[in-house]
Amino acid sequence: MSIFQKPAQTAPETAYLWLRQEISSLPWDQEAFLSENSIAEASGISRTPVREALLRLEAAGLVRRVPHKGAFVPALTGQDIDAMMEVRRVIEDWAARKVTAAGLPGPELEEFLEQQAAALGDPVAFIERDIRFHQCIVAAAGNPVFEEVYESQRFKQLRMGVKAILDSDGRSDHVVAEHRAIVEAIRSGDPERASAAIRGHLDTTLTVLKAPRTPSPTPPIAAP
Secondary structure, X not given: OOOOOOOOOOHHHHHHHHHHHHHHOXXXXXXXXXXXXXXXXXXXXXXXXXXXXHHHHHHOOOOEEEOOOEEEEOOOOHHHXXXXXXXXXXXXXXXXXXXXXXXXXXXXHHHXXXXXXXXXXXXXXXXXXXXXXXXXXXXXXXXXXXXXXXXXXXXXXXHHHHHHXXXXXOHHHHHHHHHHHHHHHHHHOOHHHHHHHHHHHHHHHHHHHOOOOOOOOOOOOOOO
């Protein structure tokens, strides 16, 4: 094997990535129990690597083990929303100011915007592209510590974002328009304008996330 080739994924790694994606796609107000048998059947992966993957997910705080029941994915709370959005405000406001003053990032930001606009009909793909759009700005600011902290919020962002898109008519179109305003503000070279565009977008996002709504039914992805 060439030293430049990626090694093949192990079964535990495949199970981990599959489960992480499934959990990340679960709307934030839903909870679910994860049965090793049902996961193995749904993913086509045997139970031993599934068990190892669940242990990794537990260590990462994405699931909790419940005696005699299996692994539990808890619903997120209003406090979780507030905490995540506070982290985003601090990091993204700083990043928007810095990249605008430096004339960054380049055309890749517009590419992410185009990809998101093309995914309007797929809530999960739309939010994945949403996250990459914001990560592009944070990464361009050049602080690896902030970048790592921001990355740690990604799974909460995905879960919350999918639910917001599903529950708010027209929100996808508004998000694209708000992102376009952020791109234009960064292009302007005015850090204050870029900061205002970011803060306005995040304030609207928080309002949508915390709007009263009827809880969604718990999905049957891993019934025991």
